[in-house]
Amino acid sequence: MTVNETTVADTKPIIELHNVGKLYGNVRALGEVDLAVKPGQVTCVLGDNGAGKSTLIKIISGLHQHTQGEYRVDGEPVRFSTPREALDMGIATVYQDLAVVPLMPVWRNFFLGSELTRGLWPLRRLDIEKMKKIVDEELCAMGIELDDLEQPIGTLSGGQRQSVAIARAVYFGARVLILDEPTAALGVKQSGVVLKYIAAARDKGLGVIFITHNPHHAYMVGDHFAVLRLGAMELSADRRQVSLEELTNHMAGGGELAALKHELAQVRGVDVEELPEEADLSL
Ligand SMILES: Nc1ncnc2c1ncn2[C@@H]1O[C@H](COP(=O)(O)OP(=O)(O)OP(=O)(O)O)[C@@H](O)[C@H]1O
């Protein structure tokens, strides 16, 4: 065990879920999930479509409430009514469709809804210089290089936009950062950029919850892996307990792939021998 693993094992979780479940009417979206999110650690939540990933993060981020089990922050049971309440406890969520105004400059988007002002009413003005300076410093501190903070955020690449959103959450004091499929719409190179900032947020001591379909992306930065299937936790393992191959197989369901291969064999024109023996999802 490395020094880092020892300290991670010893730190108390910020977020704990015990037996948490969610019913929408009588549809069970999530059942009996246990999860702990520790500072300085990346917790990956994996699962196929409809597995319950979004439901899980909606509960953690205060958008929906659990109907079963216990959700604790700093050891205390909580039940958030709004995302604002979660944010006040340092739990910030970066959604895939980032809430940005594409035509506004990068620095304006960074401070959107929390603008700095100076002077007293009625002479209160936006403190533009200070905001620009802070954005410049914060992006630098995360290693994010942009040519011009005046450029509309809509002109940045998807990866850069995600990166700015991560730096923003760090600046506004997030302790837990939830990222809902931040790499889903990105190519290999840009995914790498986002993974780099996930690691940077972790190194700043944040607890990161990284939701993804992609076991390769998860394994590059993850300390803990939770795989959901049909609303249930199918695997919950620390990095040293699971290999990338095992994780990939859990995700793709080795058995399901074999069944699919069998079905496809009935369809003329599909050469099943071309299909991989084991789940092999490349980047
Ligand atoms: N508001 C809702 N009302 C009823 N059922 C819902 C609601 N939201 C989700 N569900 C159901 O709960 C299950 C889990 O959905 P969820 O959106 O959490 O999955 P997911 O893992 O995020 O999938 P995806 O990868 O497609 O985003 C699905 O069967 C879905 O149909």
Ligand SMILES: [Mg+2]
């Ligand atoms: Mg989802």
